[in-house]
Amino acid sequence: MDRRDFLKASLFYAALFTFGRGPARAEAVPIPGKDPRMIVHSPRFAVMETPLELLRKYEITPKEILFTRNHFPIVGPNSFMATLSPIIDDSWSVRVTGLVERPGKITVGELKKMDMVEITCVLQCSGNGRAFYAKKAKTPGTQWKYGGMGNVRWKGVRLSDVLDYLSVKPSRFVRFITADGKDRPLIRRGPDFVHSVPFHDAVRRAILAVEMNGEPIPAVHGGPVRLVIPGYYGTMNIKWLTEICLTHVETPSKFQQKAYRVPLFPVKPGELSPRQFTPKNSRPNWRMRTKSVIFFPREFDRVKSGNVKVRGVAFNDGTVPIREVYVSADRGNSWLRAKIVKDYGPYGWYFWEADLRLRKGKVELLSRAIDDWGRGQPLDGTSRWNPKGYEWNGVDRVELEVV
Amino acid sequence: MGAAVLILFLFSAVSAGELPQGKGKCLVERKCQACHGLKNLIESKGISRKEWEDVVEEMKDYGLEVTEKEEKEIVDYLSKYLGPEKERAGSSNPR
Numbered sequence: 001m002d003r004r005d006f007l008k009a010s011l012f013y014a015a016l017f018t019f020g021r022g023p024a025r026a027e028a029v030p031i032p033g034k035d036p037r038m039i040v041h042s043p044r045f046a047v048m049e050t051p052l053e054l055l056r057k058y059e060i061t062p063k064e065i066l067f068t069r070n071h072f073p074i075v076g077p078n079s080f081m082a083t084l085s086p087i088i089d090d091s092w093s094v095r096v097t098g099l100v101e102r103p104g105k106i107t108v109g110e111l112k113k114m115d116m117v118e119i120t121c122v123l124q125c126s127g128n129g130r131a132f133y134a135k136k137a138k139t140p141g142t143q144w145k146y147g148g149m150g151n152v153r154w155k156g157v158r159l160s161d162v163l164d165y166l167s168v169k170p171s172r173f174v175r176f177i178t179a180d181g182k183d184r185p186l187i188r189r190g191p192d193f194v195h196s197v198p199f200h201d202a203v204r205r206a207i208l209a210v211e212m213n214g215e216p217i218p219a220v221h222g223g224p225v226r227l228v229i230p231g232y233y234g235t236m237n238i239k240w241l242t243e244i245c246l247t248h249v250e251t252p253s254k255f256q257q258k259a260y261r262v263p264l265f266p267v268k269p270g271e272l273s274p275r276q277f278t279p280k281n282s283r284p285n286w287r288m289r290t291k292s293v294i295f296f297p298r299e300f301d302r303v304k305s306g307n308v309k310v311r312g313v314a315f316n317d318g319t320v321p322i323r324e325v326y327v328s329a330d331r332g333n334s335w336l337r338a339k340i341v342k343d344y345g346p347y348g349w350y351f352w353e354a355d356l357r358l359r360k361g362k363v364e365l366l367s368r369a370i371d372d373w374g375r376g377q378p379l380d381g382t383s384r385w386n387p388k389g390y391e392w393n394g395v396d397r398v399e400l401e402v403v
Numbered sequence: 404m405g406a407a408v409l410i411l412f413l414f415s416a417v418s419a420g421e422l423p424q425g426k427g428k429c430l431v432e433r434k435c436q437a438c439h440g441l442k443n444l445i446e447s448k449g450i451s452r453k454e455w456e457d458v459v460e461e462m463k464d465y466g467l468e469v470t471e472k473e474e475k476e477i478v479d480y481l482s483k484y485l486g487p488e489k490e491r492a493g494s495s496n497p498r
Contacts, residue, residue: 041442041446042439042440042442042443042446043440043442044438044439044440044442045439045443072438073438073439134449137450137451138447138449138450138487139450139454140447140450140454140455140457140458141446141447142446143446185438185465185466186437186438187437187438187465187466188466189466189468190438190465190466191464191465254461254464254465258461258464259461269451270451270453270454273453273454273456273457274457274461275457275460275461387454387457
């Protein structure tokens with residue numbers, strides 16, 4: 001970082017800090033170009049959530065309102081990520097290393113000349129919905145409600161095609177791909193943000209994406225190239241991709257071993273600490289759990305008694321399709337099957353609607369999705385309480401006062 | 404009534420992005436802003452002492468450097484001033 005960069009970063013920082021302290025003042029969005037209505041959870045990491053009022057307006061979530069989540073401060077060596085503009089660099093390269101006959105390297109320029117696929121996926125933070133676990137016991141971290149997700153269109157080259165193109169020839173001992181990006185900790189001793197996912201699954205799903213919603217990927221969303229693993233939680237979709245290492249074991253990074261994990265069995269608050277996580281008692285936030293969200297009506301909508309079209313979205317890990325979505329207006333005593341009116345393929349949002357007759361007064365609406373394998377949502381989402389509050393997928397609930 | 408006002412005051416101080424006054428505040432401000440802002444801490448307000456211990460332990464994994472004595476003072480502060488509501492200020496709920 002040269003002196004000018006340093007000055008710019010310090011000024012930016014100073015501005016952030018000042019805004020961050022203003023009593024009850026709306027905070028400046030830490031990424032220029034993001035909608036000022038975004039909920040800023042951490043200015044220094046640029047962690048931002050989309051308010052549900054905005055999220056539900058679009059079938060494909062525009063870049064201006066898509067949530068952001070980073071793991072290091074967006075200054076110094078990481079200041080490259082603090083913009084909604086793309087990073088235009090065809091010489092940016094991704095190394096493929098590890099248990100292979102021939103390590104290789106592919107540039108963004110080369111990727112752009114290869115066959116590409118387009119996939120619409122739900123990009124969702126594994127902490128999305130963490131705030132709802134507080135009904136049982138609050139868990140540390142960003143208190144996301146609904147807006148730690150979006151429906152995003154990616155375009156890129158299949159990982160399997162990249163491996164063929166480079167003739168890396170993976171060893172039969174390869175069990176994981178371990179991906180790393182350009183972001184790095186500011187503290188010398190800090191672990192790098194790296195994640196491992198099962199090789200057999202990644203090879204079938206993953207793409208090296210170079211476009212998001214029809215444009216080069218904005219820097220803050222991981223451009224110029226991002227590892228997109230459809231159906232996997234956002235954290236596994238490594239941004240600013242620089243290396244894919246084919247490995248026999250998962251990375252020792254704390255981000256894989258002590259965080260971004262859930263226990264394999266139900267635990268009570270205080271019973272198991274993240275420090276005690278091992279590969280035997282926990283697993284990483286890999287495939288997404290089946291989930292549905294009511295988009296309309298919400299608590300802040302004015303609803304008149306009579307016929308009401310309840311609508312929302314549902315999704316899962318894309319392994320099998322979403323089969324049914326049910327809604328209830330009587331606390332789950334009876335369920336009405338909603339109609340799935342539109343989908344964007346196995347990995348995107350399924351849009352659903354149901355016509356309900358609502359009477360004046362208090363009502364609680366519920367929604368519940370089920371996929372072809374019968375994987376659904378727990379009636380009480382806190383039954384999946386876990387020490388770090390990941391993977392919330394409880395039946396969605398809206399309390400309304402119908403007028 | 405006095406307690407309610409105090410709680411309200413604590414609550415509003417915390418939501419404005421400042422840490423409540425108390426023993427250990429300076430240490431927390433010094434040690435916990437090297438990598439992120441205080442907002443990260445305030446957002447987790449309400450977790451138990453054991454969980455604050457785990458958080459500080461996790462931060463050591465990310466590179467936080469503290470002596471045993473400092474760690475205790477930090478955890479004492481966090482669980483007293485950013486702990487569960489009932490442990491923080493009697494049994495009444497600020498909302």
